[in-house]
Amino acid sequence: MRVVVIGAGIIGAACALALVERGAEVVVVDRLGVAGETSSRCEGNLLVSDKAPGPEAALAIASNAMWRTLAGRLDADRRDGQPATEFEAKGGIVVAFPGGEAALERFAAAQRATGIRAETLDAAALASAEPHLSPEVAHAVRYPDDAQVQPSNATQALLAAAMRHGARLVVAEVTGPIGGPGRIAGVRTATGAIPADVVVNCAGPWSAEVASRLGARLDIRPRRGVILVTTPMPQRVFHKVYDSDYVGAVGSGDAALQTSIVVESTPGGTVLIGSSRERVGFDDRPGVAPAGAIAAKAVRLFPFLERTILLRSYFGFRPYAPDHLPVIGPDPEIAGLVHATGHEGAGIGLAPATAELVAHAVLDAPTDLDPTPFLPTRDGLRETA
Structure with missing residues (x-):
């Protein structure tokens, strides 16, 4: 064949x-x-x-x-100096701010019924897992199987x-x-x-x-997304952490700009901050609006990021089906x-x-x-x- x-x-x-x-x-x-x-x-x-x-x-x-x-x-x-995949079984933590607790817990309960492991964290467990997270966070669910390459x-x-x-x-x-x-x-x-x-x-x-x-x-169809990258720092984010709004943005068909926050550290010490979604064809001029919206939400999730220097930002197109x-x-x-x-x-x-x-x-x-x-x-x- x-x-x-x-x-x-x-x-x-x-x-x-x-x-x-x-x-x-x-x-x-x-x-x-x-x-x-x-x-x-x-x-x-x-x-x-x-x-x-x-x-x-x-x-x-x-x-x-x-x-x-x-x-x-x-x-x-x-072989021959090829880089590692950098696979990390770090797990993910999804958080909700006040008003979003019930919706996040309903979503996690439905996932558990399909075999997805989802562990509700109390305040002490969350503080231990992510000590630099905002005290505004009202509810959190840990997903041990989330990973990264x-x-x-x-x-x-x-x-x-x-x-x-x-x-x-x-x-x-x-x-x-x-x-x-x-x-x-x-x-x-x-x-x-x-x-x-x-x-x-x-x-x-x-x-x-x-x-x-x-x-x-x-x-x-293409859907454009922007990601921010900080300068390297001592590790302060230990899981892939994101706001529960991310789930809604993933499933939305809206063509307009949407932002939801995903924050994680890399083995090199940088912090990746996403994400945005918008259907604008193959327009390669994202401007500052997506980056500004992402940065504002990221600081609410991890306040220390307000004092962090951005190294760069980048964008890509994702293949979207209706x-x-x-x-x-x-x-x-x-x-x-x-x-x-x-x-x-x-x-x-x-x-x-x-x-x-x-x-x-x-x-x-x-x-x-x-x-x-x-x-x-x-x-x-x-x-x-």
């Missing part, structure tokens, strides 16, 4: 490894190279805490378990492992398909044609454009074309499980995961803006 994977971000890299390990001949095609876009412009979240009961929660629980084995394996197999490093590690098994990387832009109407037999690129039995579209926010070039229709579910599976109109996209801000965390579903779709590899909710034929993708 010859497979072209379009996109060398985290989803493409994970799919390449899953396919080549199962015997496929894999070529990864990307116009920029490894982790050139979304996968190097995010926080590396491996979250179950933000998942409401439903198909994505089931996918996240499975993928979270896969990451614990996968990260250890990738780090053990490093350095996303660019993890993407590089996945693709390096795939290439050690025989996958190839071609840096070129896909310009069109090989094959007749209704059937794809490879891709044309700016540097030549690459024949394939199956093409997997892992182009993230650009998946709709790639699909169109290949003769398919796919409703995936019904907020990833799109994973065969295209309904083009035989030989498979999609793996639409994860928005959850792509890092969902990458291993997505790759397993892609291997199932392409190679009929066994899986205990249910592919049905994520298929491109579902009704939720027929909505319009």
Whole structure:
């Protein structure tokens, strides 16, 4: 089986490894190279805490378990100075300010019924876990299974492992398909044609454009997000800590700017502060409004940040689907074309499980995961803006 994977971000890299390990001949095609876009412009979240009961929660629980084995394996197999994935099983703490206590506890109770571990913290336990947190916080729930990787490093590690098994990387832009109407037999690129039995579209926010070039229709839209980075400091944040408003922002379809706070330390001593969401196409001029709103909310959560110097900020585009579910599976109109996209801000965390579903779709590899909710034929993708 010859497979072209379009996109060398985290989803493409994970799919390449899953396919080549199962015997496929894999070529990864990307116009920029490894982790050139979304996968190097995010926080590396491996979250179950933000998942409401439903198909994505089931996918996240499975993928979270896969990451614990996968990260250890990738780090053990490093070669030639390759950086570590920086996997941290730090856990997450979701907090509510006065007035939000009941809603947070209801959400956590519903999650517990699906198998997500969610531990309500009393005031003493919260102070011990996060001593620098604002005293304004009225309620907190700890999620022991939340974790973190350095996303660019993890993407590089996945693709390096795939290439050690025989996958190839071609840096070129896909310009069109090989094959007749209704059937794809490879891709044309700016540097030549690459024949394939199956093409997997892992182009993230650009998946709709790639699909169109290949003769398919796919409703995936970019959603811009901004992240702030402080200068290095002694560690004062010990979990991934975020305001419960984050869950609502993740599930919102509003195109306007929304901000919710996620704060965490990195192994290098910096603090990452997010996040914003807005649908503005591929506008690469975020201005200061998202950063200002994020900073103001972050200081309310961790007051010490008011006296902290920002090192930089960055932004990226996330692949947004109208019904907020990833799109994973065969295209309904083009035989030989498979999609793996639409994860928005959850792509890092969902990458291993997505790759397993892609291997199932392409190679009929066994899986205990249910592919049905994520298929491109579902009704939720027929909505319009």
